[in-house]
Amino acid sequence: MPEGKFCNKKPIDTAEGINELLSDTSGNNYYKEMEKLEIDSDLLWKTIQNTCKSRIRTWLEICAHCGMCAESCFLYQVNGRDPKQVPAYKIQSTLGEIIRKKGKVDNKFMRDTMEVAWAKCTCCNRCGTYCPHGIDTGIMFGYLRGLLYQQGFVPWELKIGAGMHRVYRAQMDVTDEDFVDTFEWMVEEYEDDYPGLTVPVDVEGADIMYTVNAREVKHYPEDLAEAAILFHIAGENWTVPSKGWEQTSLAMFAGDWAACKMQVETVYEAMERLKPVRMVGTECGHAHRATVIEGPYWAGRKNGQPPAESIHYVEWLAEALNTGKLKIDPHKRIKEPVTLQDSCNYIRNHGLKKATRDIMKHIVEPGYFIEMSPNKEHNYCCGGGGGFNGIGLFRKQRNIALITKRDQILATGAKLVLAPCHNCWDAIRDLEEEYEIGIRWSFLKPIVIKMLEIPEHLQPEE
Amino acid sequence: MHDLLTGLFFWIALGVCLIGMIVRFIMYFKGLSWRLDRVAYTSYPAAGFKGAVRSIYKWLIPFGTYGWRTQPFITVAFFGFHIGAVMIPLFLLGHSLFLKEKLGISFFTLNATFADILTWTVVVSAFFLVLRRMVLPEVRIMTTLYDYFILLISIAPFITGLLARYQVGDYSFWLNMHIFCGELLLIAIPFTKLSHVFLFFASRAQLGMDFGIKRGGMKGTKMAW
Ligand code: HEM
Ligand code: HEM
Ligand code: SF4
Ligand code: SF4
Numbered sequence: 001m002p003e004g005k006f007c008n009k010k011p012i013d014t015a016e017g018i019n020e021l022l023s024d025t026s027g028n029n030y031y032k033e034m035e036k037l038e039i040d041s042d043l044l045w046k047t048i049q050n051t052c053k054s055r056i057r058t059w060l061e062i063c064a065h066c067g068m069c070a071e072s073c074f075l076y077q078v079n080g081r082d083p084k085q086v087p088a089y090k091i092q093s094t095l096g097e098i099i100r101k102k103g104k105v106d107n108k109f110m111r112d113t114m115e116v117a118w119a120k121c122t123c124c125n126r127c128g129t130y131c132p133h134g135i136d137t138g139i140m141f142g143y144l145r146g147l148l149y150q151q152g153f154v155p156w157e158l159k160i161g162a163g164m165h166r167v168y169r170a171q172m173d174v175t176d177e178d179f180v181d182t183f184e185w186m187v188e189e190y191e192d193d194y195p196g197l198t199v200p201v202d203v204e205g206a207d208i209m210y211t212v213n214a215r216e217v218k219h220y221p222e223d224l225a226e227a228a229i230l231f232h233i234a235g236e237n238w239t240v241p242s243k244g245w246e247q248t249s250l251a252m253f254a255g256d257w258a259a260c261k262m263q264v265e266t267v268y269e270a271m272e273r274l275k276p277v278r279m280v281g282t283e284c285g286h287a288h289r290a291t292v293i294e295g296p297y298w299a300g301r302k303n304g305q306p307p308a309e310s311i312h313y314v315e316w317l318a319e320a321l322n323t324g325k326l327k328i329d330p331h332k333r334i335k336e337p338v339t340l341q342d343s344c345n346y347i348r349n350h351g352l353k354k355a356t357r358d359i360m361k362h363i364v365e366p367g368y369f370i371e372m373s374p375n376k377e378h379n380y381c382c383g384g385g386g387g388f389n390g391i392g393l394f395r396k397q398r399n400i401a402l403i404t405k406r407d408q409i410l411a412t413g414a415k416l417v418l419a420p421c422h423n424c425w426d427a428i429r430d431l432e433e434e435y436e437i438g439i440r441w442s443f444l445k446p447i448v449i450k451m452l453e454i455p456e457h458l459q460p461e462e
Numbered sequence: 463m464h465d466l467l468t469g470l471f472f473w474i475a476l477g478v479c480l481i482g483m484i485v486r487f488i489m490y491f492k493g494l495s496w497r498l499d500r501v502a503y504t505s506y507p508a509a510g511f512k513g514a515v516r517s518i519y520k521w522l523i524p525f526g527t528y529g530w531r532t533q534p535f536i537t538v539a540f541f542g543f544h545i546g547a548v549m550i551p552l553f554l555l556g557h558s559l560f561l562k563e564k565l566g567i568s569f570f571t572l573n574a575t576f577a578d579i580l581t582w583t584v585v586v587s588a589f590f591l592v593l594r595r596m597v598l599p600e601v602r603i604m605t606t607l608y609d610y611f612i613l614l615i616s617i618a619p620f621i622t623g624l625l626a627r628y629q630v631g632d633y634s635f636w637l638n639m640h641i642f643c644g645e646l647l648l649i650a651i652p653f654t655k656l657s658h659v660f661l662f663f664a665s666r667a668q669l670g671m672d673f674g675i676k677r678g679g680m681k682g683t684k685m686a687w
Contacts, residue, residue: 054493058665062658065609067601068533076600083603092604129687130529132521132540133662134669293676297500304502304676351678351685377678377686378528 004033009040009152011256012163018173021163026392027156037152039110044151045103052099056143059135060096063088069137072130074380074404075120087127087137090116095144114153117144119394122385122401124344129377141386145255154254155391161250165263170214170246180242182217186225195460197232199224202274203239208316209276209308210240211247211267211291213284213422226445227282230317233458234325238280244270247281248422249290253387257298264295264306271307279310283443285343285421286385288312293350312346314420317444318355321362332451334364337414339372341405341428342379343421353377356420363448370412380404382419384427402431410437417441464634467641472564475645482652483660490664499672506675513674513685514667520687521666527687536594542587546580547616550623551644553577578627581620588617612655618643 003009007030012018024030069087070076076085083089094113098105105113121141128136148154149162164171170179180201187199200206208231216223231238244266251259271279281288292310296303320326340360346352353376360369372379383402388394405427409417419425419441428441496503503510520526530537551557555571562568572580592613595605622640626633650656658665673685 051498053495053498054490055499055665055668057493058490058661062655062661062665064655064658065601065604065606066536067598067604068529068536070600071532072529081600083599086600086603089600089604128669129685130532132529133658134517134521134666136669136672294500297497297502300497302496302502303505304496304500349677351681351683353683377683 002036002038003152004030004037006030007033007037007152009037009150011166011259012159013166015167015173018160018163018167021156021160024156030156030159031393034111034153035107037107037110039103039105039107039151041103041105044098044105044147047147047150048099048103051146052143056095056140057099059133059140060092060099062133063092063135064133065092066132069127069131069135072127074124074126074383075122075401078400078403085120087121088131088135090120091137091140091144095140095147098144098147110148110151110153113144114148114155115394117141117148118155118158118387118391119397122344122381122383122388124381124385125348126344126378126380129348142252142255145253146257147255149255155387155393157390157392158250158254158387161387161390162254162256162259165249165251165256165259169244169263169266171248171250172214172218174214174217174246176243176245179212179214179217179245180240182221183224183228183240186221187228190225190229193460194229194232194458196458197228199228200239202242204274205276206237206239206274207277208236208238209271209274209279210238210282211245211270211279211287212240212282213248213287214246215248215422216282223282223443223445226449229449230320230326230445233452233454234320236325239274239276241267241270241274244268244273247287247291248284249286249295250387250390252286252290252294253390260290260295261298264291264299267291267295268299268301268307276308279306279308280316281310281312283313283420283422283425283445285345286423289345289349293345312350312352312355314346314352314355314359314444317448318358322358326448327453328362328448328451329453333362334368334416334447334451336416337368337370337412338364338416338418339370339409339412339414340375341372341382341417341419341421341424342376343419343424344379344381344385345421345423347379348377351377359444360418363444363451370414372408372412380408382421382424382427383431385423389423389426389430399430399434402427402434406431406435406437409439415439418444418447420444464638464641467638467645468560468564471645472641475648479648479651483657486652486657487660487664490661494668499668501668501672501676503671503675506680509674509679510671511674513672513679514670516684517670517673517687518663518666529687535590539587539590539594542583543591546584546587546620550577550580550584550620581624581627584620585617585624588613588620608655612650615643615647615650616656619647 006024073087079085094116123138123142125138183199187197191197249260249263296305383405388398417428419428432439524541525531553569553572554577558568558571595601622643626636626640673679
């Protein structure tokens with residue numbers, strides 16, 4: 001049985017297809033079928049010849065096998081310094097091997113490679129900054145995932161996730177109507193507390209077009225209301241698109257580049273349609289990476305920029321606090337030890353460390369903010385990045401991966417962790433569940449709302 | 463024999479090395495693709511240039527980066543090996559005289575004692591690089607025979623050069639061996655992992671551009687290598 005009913009090389013393009021795959025609980029049959037899945041070696045080798053050019057080839061060739069990248073990888077550290085977790089070893093024994101064998105690898109090899117690509121690397125790119133040759137193993141793993149996806153060797157949840165983007169242009173089955181309805185409903189809930197609060201849908205030429213993570217719509221609708229409240233109090237002229245509102249990309253984690261392109265293009269179309277001055281995305285790291293950092297290239301935009309200037313939520317918030325659009329009541333600032341999680345996707349990979357530190361200055365009483373060690377661009381992955389959080393098959397490995405962050409947090413002594421990233425937030429929640437170290441964690445929006453000074457004219461009439 | 467080694471073979475070795483390096487260097491940059499690499503190389507030359515320069519020079523300074531600082535042992539061994547490996551072939555008095563005679567060019571020359579010290583440092587550092595490969599599990603797991611082979615052909619000119627220098631046994635035999643090993647090394651550079659001698663700059667420049675253009679450089683954040 002070369003191509004299975006559940007596990008095969010075909011991407012999922014229909015709602016029925018998604019439901020069918022979802023009906024296979026935990027992907028049990030999917031993974032069983034994967035053991036028989038055949039490799040299309042010709043296609044694999046042809047793809048490599050067309051897409052693996054001097055950058056990656058040179059990295060693989062000149063790697064000195066010196067092991068300087070070993071210590072930089074949190075997965076190496078946290079797995080008992082297992083030599084099999086050295087970044088260079090991981091990539092040489094997978095992608096390197098596929099290339100040396102010109103694509104002629106067997107099923108067992110591909111399944112092992114799938115485990116390395118999704119359970120032994122979160123694409124955090126930390127090792128890339130510690131290699132003397134400038135070899136970025138995280139980038140190569142991203143590339144390898146694309147090859148594995150093409151051959152059908154991809155974790156069940158991510159195959160579904162990529163399918164969601166293809167069908168719904170969202171990481172979950174949230175339709176455009178669901179999005180607008182939920183947003184409007186949430187805003188209504190808060191109208192009494194914040195007179196005049198609205199959600200402007202599809203307004204052309206607004207200063208800000210806001211995009212979200214579909215999870216917020218489905219599971220955390222409060223977050224939408226909070227975003228509306230903060231824009232409202234800051235007096236922003238903002239809007240949301242009724243189509244092209246989803247910023248995330250599980251397709252990026254899956255290595256489904258075609259779906260990545262489809263997804264970001266809907267957001268870019270919204271920008272082109274509504275012509276906002278800027279786009280602001282929610283507190284999510286990978287969503288920012290997908291739509292703002294990598295997306296332009298998937299969409300074939302040669303200057304590497306989205307159609308409208310696009311910033312992360314922390315950039316907007318820092319700006320609003322710095323310029324006084326939002327004012328914090330100094331008495332309400334955080335007065336307990338608090339630490340901050342730096343998301344790899346927009347700190348290491350987009351240089352936004354100053355924005356988050358500015359925010360901390362405004363919202364934390366001086367002396368109470370404790371940096372993790374290491375921090376900023378040298379911070380470790382939360383433990384659940386790159387799709388790791390969502391893959392049931394690798395849950396055990398993921399839980400081990402959380403230990404790094406657990407120990408970093410414990411070392412700060414803080415009981416409150418601010419995590420302006422959905423993935424990090426999830427990982428920290430899971431690490432509390434798993435290891436019970438007695439911490440609380442939060443996005444920035446709810447924390448900031450509680451300490452705002454609300455201008456007279458925006459306060460509810462008694 | 464000596465004439466052949468310092469004549470025809472020398473020209474072949476030098477030619478292959480230089481032309482090989484130039485061709486591969488050009489091919490590297492031609493093989494970069496804004497779309498596949500997802501870096502808008504040509505749209506932001508200034509940001510790219512700044513990132514590239516910083517990415518290279520930071521790593522050329524001993525203990526100049528986080529990477530070097532976190533691993534002092536290999537840092538010392540690496541620089542002990544490489545300072546000599548780059549300086550000796552170019553600036554040794556014996557080499558200078560030879561190059562002057564052959565090519566009519568000469569760079570500044572190293573003081574003889576200093577050259578001895580550098581050379582011994584290379585040999586001792588190479589010993590520690592080998593030791594490291596055998597002892598540390600995280601290095602051993604990746605080490606192949608090929609890695610030892612590269613170390614061997616890198617160190618051979620130094621060992622034979624020293625044997626000639628101290629006239630251990632037959633001077634002219636060791637000198638010929640030395641020149642042969644040196645030429646072998648030159649020829650190996652474009653075709654083996656030793657291509658890092660120049661591709662190091664290409665690879666570091668590429669990652670520097672990546673960070674300089676796309677991953678924070680244009681947000682005003684310099685990568686803290
Ligand atoms: C400007 C020129 C050069 C640069 C920038 C350079 C850079 C590097 C780097 C970054 C590494 C990997 C890091 C490491 O092993 O710790 C390396 C390894 C190595 N280089 Fe070079 N290199 C240069 C010239 C040379 C030359 C001329 C030789 C030979 C004579 C050489 C021989 C080696 C060897 C044998 C290794 C592997 C070391 C090991 O086994 O750990 N390099 N070089
Ligand atoms: C390719 C042509 C080469 C020629 C014709 C050549 C020639 C020479 C000569 C004439 C000497 C002086 C020996 C003496 O003391 O009487 C010498 C020494 C030496 N050469 Fe070369 N060489 C070549 C390549 C290299 C290379 C590629 C390296 C290293 C990577 C190297 C490293 C040395 C060393 C370490 C010494 C001894 C230094 C000392 O005085 O301590 N040579 N070479
Ligand atoms: S630090 Fe760089 S050169 Fe050394 S083993 Fe790791 S990837 Fe290879
Ligand atoms: S990208 Fe991150 S997780 Fe992956 S090998 Fe490098 S340091 Fe480890």
